[in-house]
Amino acid sequence: MRRRVVSALFCAAAVGALAPSITRAEARRGEAVLRFDIPAQPLGQALNQLALRSDREILFSPALTQGRRSPALSGVFTAEAALARLLDGSGLTVRLQGRGFLIVPETKAAPTTEPASPPPPPPPVDLDLVVVTALKRSSLAQRTPVSMVVVGGEQLSRLGATQIEQAAPLLPGLKLVSTSFGARLVLRGVYGAGEATTGLYYDETPMTGPVGTTADPGVMSPELALVDVDRIELLRGPQGTLYGSGAMGGALRILFKHPDPTQTASAIDVSASTEAHGGQGAGGAAIFNAAIIPDRLAVRLTAYDERRPGAIDNTRLGIKDVDVARVGGARLAAFWAPTEAVSLLVSATHQSNHRADISGWNDTAGPWRTVHAGRAPFDGDIDLASATLKWRGSTVDVTAVSSWYRWRLTRRSDYSGVLLGERTNPAGCARLFAVANACDDDQMRRYAAYVDSVYPAILNQPAELTAQIHEARASSTGAGPLSWTLGVYREVRFDRIDSQVRHVDPLTGALIEPAVLIGRRDIENHLSQSAVFGEVSYAVAADTDVTLGARRFDYVKRDRGGVQTPNVVSGTWAGYAIDARGQERGWSLKALASHQLSPGLFSYVQVSQGFRPGGVNVVPGLPDGLAVYRSDRLNNYELGLKAQSADRRLTANLALYQIDWRDMQYAAQTQNRAFNYVTNIGAARIRGLEFEASAQRVEGWDFAASLTLTDARLTADQITNTAIGLGLAGDRLPVVPQLAATASMERRWRLATGLDGRLRLDGAYSGLARSSFNPGNADYIKMGGFAVFGVSAGLAGGAWSVDAGVENLLDRAGRASAARNTSGPIEYFGVAPRTLRLTFQRRF
Template sequence: MAQEDQEQQGSAHATGGEIVVTALKRGTRLQDTPLAISAVTGDSLERAGTTSFTELTQNTPSLRIVDNGPGNRRVILRGVVGAGEATVGVYYDESPVAGSVGTTSDAAGSTPDFRVFDVERAEVLRGPQGTLYGSGSMGGTVRIIYEKPKTDLLEGAGTLNLSAVKGGSPGASVDAMVNLPIVEDKLALRVVGSYQQFGGYIDNSYYGTKNINDGYSYSGRALLRFTPTDELTIDLGAYYTKVSTDASRWFFETGERHTTNARSESGNYDESRIYSGTLRYDFGPVALTAVSTYFDRDRTVVGDVSDNFNGRDTAAGCVTYLKPAGGVCTPAQLAPYLDLTRTIQFSSLYQPQGVKNWTNEIRLSSTDGGPFNWTFGGYLEDRKSWVRSTLLSANPASGELNPFIPANIYYDRTINDHLKQKALFAELSYKFFDKLTATVGTRWYEYDKTVGGVVDQGQIHYASVPSAYTEAQTTENGFVHKFNLSYEFSRDLMIYAQAAQGFRPGGVNQAIGLPAALSAYTADSLWNYELGVKSQPIQGVYFNLTGYQIDWSNMQVSARTSGAGSVFGLISNVGAARIKGVEAELNASPIDGLSLIANVGYTDAKLTEDQVSQVVVAAGRKGDRLPFVPKWNVSGSAEYGWSLSDSLDASVRLDASYSGSSYSTLAKTDVYRRKVDEYALVNARIGVEAPDGNWSAHLYVNNLFDALAITTKSSSANTGGLTVTHGAPPRTIGLSLAKRFR
C-alpha cells in the first residue's frame, strides 16, 4: 500500500522534519504536515531512556501530564483541562484507551499507561483534532506507534536496566522482543514482554516503614501481520499491562521530602488489555482501513481518608452528624457514634472499578498523490464503566486493609456508566498551483449516556443513607469543523493558518436526590485559531513556530448547587475560558555527531466568565488561571556521538526540562488551593555501543541535582486539608544494557 510504503520510510533513524507521520491518517513528511505536531522516533526515545508516554513532556511544547502515579494521570495539551471526559485522546497504534469514570464522572484523570518499548515513533498533535479523532481530542492527541512484524527478518532485542534511587530501594526492568517470520513475505509475529520493579522512595513516618511504593509492573503485546496479497494487510494485536504499587503520594505538611504519615493504605492496582484488528486494502487510487478495538480495564484505586475524620470523635461531632432529637446525644447514642468515628480514623476509600470500551472505525482515503486528497469515515463506540466505592476500616497497628470482611465496610455505593457514540467524518484538501493547499473537515456526532447508581450502605459523615437504584439518561448530537490553509514557499518553508473545533461528550450526574433538571450536562466545545511556520533555514536545522488562541465555551466543571437547602456536588456547564500561547521547536545537527533539540511553550489560560449560574456555583471567577497549567514549559537535549575505534562508538547526552508554577484549583479564596512551585530536571547519560547498533551500555543519572520536583499538589476534605503531593523521584543512578539480534 502507498500508506504502508510511506510509513516504512519513517524509519527509526529519521531525524527532524524528515520523519514520516500519519497524523492525517495518511503518510506525510513531518515538515509538510500543516499541523502543530511533535514527533520523535523510537530510536530517539530509546537513546533518551524513555519508557512511558508521560516522558514525552520532554519532547513537546505545551504538553503537561498531571502525574498522580501509574494509571492516575491527566494529560493536558495547550492548557485545555477540566473535570469530565478526557480532553486529550491517547492512542496505542490505532487503539484509543479510556479512563474509568469513577465516582466523580472524571474519566480524564485516570489515563492508562502502556510501556514504551520497541516503538516506531510517537506523535503529539497539539490543538483540537475533532474531525479525524473525535471526542476526547479537544486539546490534542497523543499517538504511540509500535514497530510492526516484519515478514522478511528474524530479529530480537533485549534491554536490562538496573537503578538505585537516593534514599530508596533498588529498581530494575527487563524488556525483550522477538520478530518471527512465519511465511516469507506473508505472515509474521512480533512479541514483546517487559517487567519492572519500581525503586521505592516514599517513607511512612507513622508506622516507621520505608520505601512503601516499591511495587511492580509487567506487560506484553503480540502483533500478527498477514499480507496475503500486495494490496491487503491485516494486523491483529493483543496488549496487556498490569501495575501493582502503593501510591507515590506523600503529605507536604510532614516537612520531610517524600514522607507520609498516612494511617491507612493508598495504592493503585491496574490491569489493562487491548485486543485490536486492522484491515487495510489498496484499491489503487483509494485505500480502505477498518479498525476494531476492544479495551478492557480493571483497577482498584485505594486512597487514605483517615484525616477526614480527625476531631469528629466528640460529643459535638455526634450532634453535628447524628442530628439527635433535642440537639443533644444521649449516652446510648454517643457511645456507638464514638466507636464508629474512631474506627474510621484509620480508613481508606477502596474503589474497584472497570471499563469495557468497544470502538470501530472504517475509512476511505485517497492515495494517488494528486492535488486532491480526501478521507471519509464512520465511527462507533460502546463504553461500559462501573465503580464500587467503599469506605474500609484499616488495622490500626499496620494500616492494612481487608476488603473481604463485610464488617470492615462503612460505606458502599455502586455507579454504572454507559456511553454509546457514533460519528461520520470527512476531510478534504486541494493543492492549488503546487503551493497553496486548502483543507476543510467536519464531523457529525451523536451520543447517548446512561448513568445509574445505588447506595447499599450509607455513612452519616457523608450525609448518605441507603437508597434504591436510580438511573438517568441524556442524548445529544452536533457538528465540529476544521479549516486550514497552507502555503509552501519551498520544501524548506511553509506557513499555515487553521481554525479547528473540538468537543467532548456531556453526561449525567449520579447524585442521589439531585433535582432531575440538574442531572444532565451537555457537551462542551472550543475553537482553536492558530498560525504556524515550519522551516529549514539551513541544512540540518529545523525550526517551527506556532501561535494560537483557544476560545472555550460551555465548560464542564466540578460544581455544587447553590441555595440554603440541600447542596449537591456535580458536573455542570458554566463559564468560559480563553487560552493564548506560543510554541517553538528547534531540531538541529550542526556538525557530524551532534544533535540539539529545544522546545519552548508559553500558555496563558484564564477564565473569561464567572463560573456561576442561578442554580450552580463553582469556584472560578473571571481572570482565574486554569489549574495545573504553568505559563512556561521549556525542554531541550544535547547528544554527541563519536567513534572510539572501528568497533566501538561513544556518546554523551544531556536532557533538561523546566516547568513554571501553577495552582491546583481556580479560586484564590479556595482553602484547598495549593501552589505547585516551578522546578527543573536534568538527566545525563554516557555510554558506548557498537557502530551497527547491535549492542550498547549506558550509565545514567536522572534528576542529576536531586531537585524537589513536585508535579502535583491537591487537598480536600478527604485529606483533612492536608496536601497530597506527587513528584519526580529523587536522584536515580542506573546502568542500561541493550542487545539486538539479527
Template sequence: MSRLKIRPASGRRTLATILALGAGAAGMAPLQATAQDAAQDVAGAPVGNEIVVTALKRSTTIQETPISISAITGESLSQSGVQSIADLSATTPGLNLVDGGPSQRRVVIRGIQGAGEPMIGTYYDETPVTGMVGASNDAGGSTPELRLFDVDRVEVLRGPQGTLYGAGSMGGTLRIIYSKPDLTQVEGTVDASLSNTDHGGWNYEGSAMLNVPLATDKVGVRAVGFYRRQDGFIDNTALGIDDINVLKSYGGRLMLRMKPSERWTFDVAAFLNRTRTDTPGWVLNAGKYNSDAYTRQPVRDDVELYSITSNYEFDFATFTATGSYMHRDLSSVGDVSRYISGQRTPARCATLVGAGAACSPSQLSGFYALVDSQSTSALYPQQEMDAWTAELRLSSDGSGPLNWTLGGFYSDRNIVVQNPQVNADPETGEIIRPLQIATVRNIDDTLTQLAGFGELSWDVVDGLNLTAGARYFHYEKDIVGETTVPSILVGARVTPPTRVASSENGWVFRFNGSYKITPDIMLYAEAAQGFRPGGANQVLGLDAALTAYDSDSLWNYEVGLKTSFLNRMATFNIDVYRIDWSDMQITLRTPNGAFSYLGNAGKARVEGVEAELGLRPLYGLSIQGNVTYIDARLTEDQNTGVTATSGLDGDRIPYVPKWMAGGSVQYDWPLSETLGGMARVDASYVGGSWSDFRHTYVYAREVDDYALVNARIGIEGPEKAWGAYLFATNLLNATAITRATSSAIAVGRTLVNSATPRTVGVNVRYNF
C-alpha cells in the first residue's frame, strides 16, 4: 500500500459488565421450554436449533460458517439483562471493552486495542457507526451505544472483515441486528424493572414494543421506546454530594418495512438515544466509590441515526443498497483544578514566566493571581458529528458451487470539536455560565473513505471450500485547528487556523479454506489483512514534527475446528491465531504529561486461543462456556524518542488481559400445565492488565483481575406470554475495576471505572 502523504497548508476551520453468555457461546439458541413443551416426550430428539447468521452475506448456521464467529439470540440477551454493547463484554471469546463509563467505551476483539480510529467495526443493522475524535483523535474510544431491546441477534466476528463489510474492520466486527416489522400480525412487548443498588439507591426502567401491519403482507411498522434511571453509587467527598453518578437514558426507534413485491423489501429506520450522567469514575486514592473532584463532571450524549435499506432478490443474487445519516452531540467535563493549582510554586513561575530565572516579587504575585483565577476549573470538550454512509452490494444466492459478493462503500464524517478550559463554582462545582474561558482549542475534522470489496467462494469438492477476497481503499483526512485563547499554564499558544491534509490508498486481502471432515466436524484456516487510517494530531502545544501519524495494518492467521456431537446436543469450537501488527498507532503524552496524542511506533504480535462449549445434557438444561488466552506483546522497541512512555520488546499491550472466561447455566422446568419455571446463572472472569506498556512509567497503573456473577429466577406463562423474575447482577458485590488511568492532569491520582455494585430487583414482561 502507498504511504501517508502530508500536505501542510494554512486554511479554514455502567453497568460495566453485565454478563450475557447465553447461547451465543456455542452458537445455539437457548432452550426456552414452556410447561406444555416439557410434557412432551423428547427422548432421543436433537436439542435446540443452531442460530442462523448472515456474516457471509448469505444465510448459514454458526457451525457451517468457516470463520471465528459467535452469536447471541435476542431471547438470550433478554434473559441475561443485556441493555447495550457495554453489557456484551463477557459474551464471547476474545471480546472485551476498555470501559471509561457511559459513552466512553472502546470495543476490543483479540487484543487489538489502542487509541485512534475504531479497530472494530460496530454495526447497527446495516449501518456502521463510529465515535468522536476529541482533541486526541480517539474516535474508537466513544462507540455509540444504542439500546439493545427487541433484538433479533448479535453477531461477533473475530479477525479482519474488510473484504465483506463496507467499513473495514481491522480486528473484527460487532453486528447488532434488530427485529424487523412483521407484516402479518399485531404484536407487542412491555418490559419493566425495579431494583436497588448497594451503595446507591433505587433504579427503575421500562421498555415497550408495538408492531402493527398497515397493509397485510405489504407494509408494517415497529415502534420501540424505553426509559431508564439508575441511581448513583459514587460519592463526591470534595463537594459533599452522595450518589453523584445518576444515569438517565431514554429514546426509541421507529422502523417501517415495505414489501412492494415478493422480491423487493424496503426498510426505513430512525433511532434516538439520549444519555445523561455525572462522574462515571471514582478516585482510588479517595476511597472505594469516592470521587474528590472539585467540579461536577457531567456527560451528555445525544445520538440520532437514520437509515434506509433496500433488498431485491434476483434469481441468482440479492442486490442490497443502504444509506445512513448519523448526528451525534457529545459533551463531557474533566476536572483539572488540582493540576492548575499545582502550578502555584516559585519553580513553575521561574519556568513559565522567568525563562528559567527566579521570578521577581511582582512576577510571582501576578503568576499566583493567574493560577488562583483558574483554581477551580475543568476541560469542557463539546463535539458535534455528522456522518453519512452508503453501500451497494450484490451477493449470490448461495445455491451453487461458486458464491460471491461484490460491493462498494462510501462514508463522509465531519466532527467539530470545541475544547475549552473553563472556570467552575468552587461551592457547587458547576461550570460558571456564561463560560469563563482560560484557553480554547477548536478543531474541524473530516474523514472521507471510498472502498470496493469482494469475495469469491468455491466448493471445490464435497466438503472442501476455498475463498479469496480483496478490498481497495482510499481515504482523505482534512483537519483544521486553531487556538484563540492562550494559556501558559497548559502550554497553549495562539495559533491561527492551520490545516493538515492526508490521504492514502491501497489493498487488503483475505484467504480462507475449510473442509468438512464429517457432517459435524469442520476444519478451517484463514489469513486476512486489516487496515486503519492515519491522520494528524490536534493537541495543545504539540511540536509540529509530531503532528502527522501513519496508518497501521496487520495480518491475522488462524486455524479453527468446529464440532457437534451427542446427536447435536453439544458443540465445541476452538481456534488458534497469530496476528502480526505493523506501524502501531499508540498513545503518547506531551513532555509535561498533561495531554495524550497519537504516534506510530514499533511492531506487535498477538497470539491466542479461543474455545467455546455448548451442552444440553437433559431437557430444559443449557450449559454454555468460553475461555480465551491472549498473549499480546511488542516485538520490537518503540522508536518514539519518549523513553518514559515508549514500550520495549516484550511489553504487553495495555488493557489486554491474558485470560478471560465466561459461562452460564439455565434450567427451564414445568410448574403446572400452564406455568413454567426458569433459573439462570451467568459468571465471567477477566484477568489483570496494565494501562501503559512500561510498568515502571510514573503514570502506569495496574488493573487487577476480577470475577462477576449474575443470577435470575422466574415464573413464565403459557407460550411465554408473560414472565416475572427476581434477578441480581454482581451477586457477590465484587469491586471490579475495569479501567485505571493516571496523568499529570490527575496529579498522580489513580482514576478508575468499575462495575456497578450488587443490584437486586424484580423484572416483569408481557407479550401479546
C-alpha cells in the first residue's frame, strides 16, 4: 500500500524550492548553494534532514534505506550535490518525480543489440514521512510537538469533499456548530461567542466573519471551496504564540496547491450527486498549470462551479428543496524564482456563494422540513489577494507575507418568532403609543394588530468586511542545537452591517418591495492588532529539546452604532447611538519540552496560552455594565505521545490536556429574547483526550480510528438578572459532546495492468450534548448522539480516475446543533441526507 509524503514546504513560499532536473541544475550557472551540517547516521534520517533543509521533496521507501548509513556531510553545496553525496556508494539513485525526487535502486543495463524499450513506470513505493509547516518552519509531523491531523488534497478529491463540513470527519476533534448565518469552528471544547476561538487560515491568510449586531464574528466562517488543495493541517490546542488571538482552541490551515515551474499540465474534475429527500447537484473544476520559464516562472489557474442540491422542504410555504446552493470561483497564482535563493508567490481568488434558504429543519415539522414564515437566502462574494516573498540564506530564511481580503455578504434569518413572542407584550404597546403607564385594552388590541400587520418578517443584514494583514518572519536553518523563529504581525480590519427588520410576503416568504421596515440600525467595527512573536528551541541533549515562545500583542477595537428606524417591538429607539473603544496589550506565552524516547516514540509536554480581544455590545437598552466585555484568556497544560513502528505501518498519537479558561466570553439574551450580546461569564475547566491510530497493509487493508473525549464544565455560578441562558458551577459547556469517534478501512487492488481499484468504508460518531447549560434553561435542547456511515469505491487507470460514494448510508437525520428560534420552533442543523456522489477526473 502506498503512503504519501507531503513536500517539505516552508509556509506558502516554499514552492521557491521546487525541484528542477539534476541535469538542468548541473548545467545552470550561478546556482545558489546552501550550508549543510548533517552527521553520519541512518540514511533515512539523513534524507529527511536534507529535505527539511532544502525544501525539496525526497520520496523513498523505508525498506530501501533500512540498514544503510549515510556519510557525514558538512559544507556548502547545491541540494542536488548534497543528495548525490548522501547516496554515494549506497546502491541507490534518484529519479525525477513531479516536483521532487524519487529514490530507487541503481540498475545496470545489460549489453544487448535489441532496441532499448522504454523503462517501466516506477513501482508503488512506501513514502516515508509527512512534512508539515505547523510551526511556520518545516518539520516532520511525527516529530512536531503539536496535537495535529494532516489530510492530503488527493483524499479530499477522491471523496468529493469540497466543503469543510464534508472534510470534518477526516479531522478528528473539529466540531462545526451551524447557525442561520453560517458555521462556527470549535476545537477542544473552546466554544463561545465573540471573536473566533479556532483560527481559519487559507495558506498564510487568517480570515474571519463580520462582527454583526451580536458582536460575534466567530458565528460564521468565510469558506472557500476545497478545490485544488495540497493538504489540510488541523492544529489542536492554543497556538497563541505563532498564530495569535484567533487560535485559542487551535487552528485550521487549508493549503492550496501552488504553481509548478517544472511542468505544464492540466486536469478536469466533473461530479454529479443526488440526495434522498432532495434534488440533484453537479459540479466541475478545471486546473491549468503552465511552466512559462522552466524552473523560474509558472502560473496556475483553478476555476470551479458547483450546484449543491437542496434537501429541506418548507411545508408552510409549499416549497421543496429550499436550501439549494451554488458556489463558483476562480484562483490565479503566479510563482517567480529569479534565483534559487529568492522566490515570489502572488495569488488572487474570487468566489461567489448563494444559498436559497437556511439549511435547518424544525422540530414541529420533522427531519428535513421547516415551517419558516419567511425565506432567508444567503449571498456572499469573497475576494482574496496575497503575496509571499521568500529569501533563503545559508543560515537564515526570511518570509514576508501581505494579504488583503474583502467579504461582501447579505445574511438573513427568520424574525417571525420575535414578533410572535412580543405580540402581547405590554412594554411593546407602551413604546408604540408612547405612554408612561400600561396600555389599556384598546391600545393592546391595536398594538397586536400592528404586529400582525408586519408579520411575518426576516432579519436582512447586508454587510461588508475588509482586512489587511502583514507578517514578516525569520527562521534559522541548519542542524545545530539552536533553532528559532522571530516575526512581526499587523492586521487592520473594518466591517459594517446594515441590520434591517423587513416585512415579507406571507404567501411566498419573499421580501416585499418597496421595503416595509419594522426597524433598522447600523453597526461599524474597527480592529487594529499588532504583535511581535517568537519561538526559540535548544537541544539540551541529543534527543531532548526545550522551546520557549512568546507573543506580545497590542490591539485597539472601536465599535460604533446607531438606530435609523425605531423598532417598537424589540425596543430600539430613535437617537440611540454608541461610539466606544477598548484597548489592551499583553503576552501569550508557551513553554515546551520534547524528547525522543526511542526511534519510534516521541513525547512532549507543554504549557501554552491563548487570548481573544474584548469589545462593545451595540445593543439598545443594554445596561452600561454589560455594554463592554473584556478579553478572555486560557492556559493549556498538555502531554503528548507520538509512536510509529520501524516500518511505518503502525502509528498512534495521544494527547492529554487541561484548559483553564477565565473571563470567558459567551452569548446571552435580553429578557425579551430580541437581542443577543456577548458577556464575560467567569471561568471554565476543560479536560480532554485525543487519540488517533492507523495500521497499514493488514491483510491488504489500511485501518484508521480516532477517539476524542472532552469534559468541559463551568467552575463558578453565572447569575445575572439582566440576561437569560447562563449556568451554574459544574454545568457542562453547551454544544460540546463528551465523546466523538471516527473509523475507516480502505483497500486497493491491482485489477489489471494500468488499472487499480479502491474500496473505502467510513464511520463517525458524535456524542450527546445540550444547547444550553442545564435543565433549568428553557433552551436545554438535546443534540448529537448519532453515527453516520459512508462507503466509496474507485477505479484509476493512468491519467484518469472515477470514484463513486454514498454518504450517510443509513440516512440518519443527525441533530448536530440546535437552537430555539426565539418564540418560534426549535431549529436543528444536521448532516445531509443520504447522498450518492459520482466524480470523474482526467489529467493531461
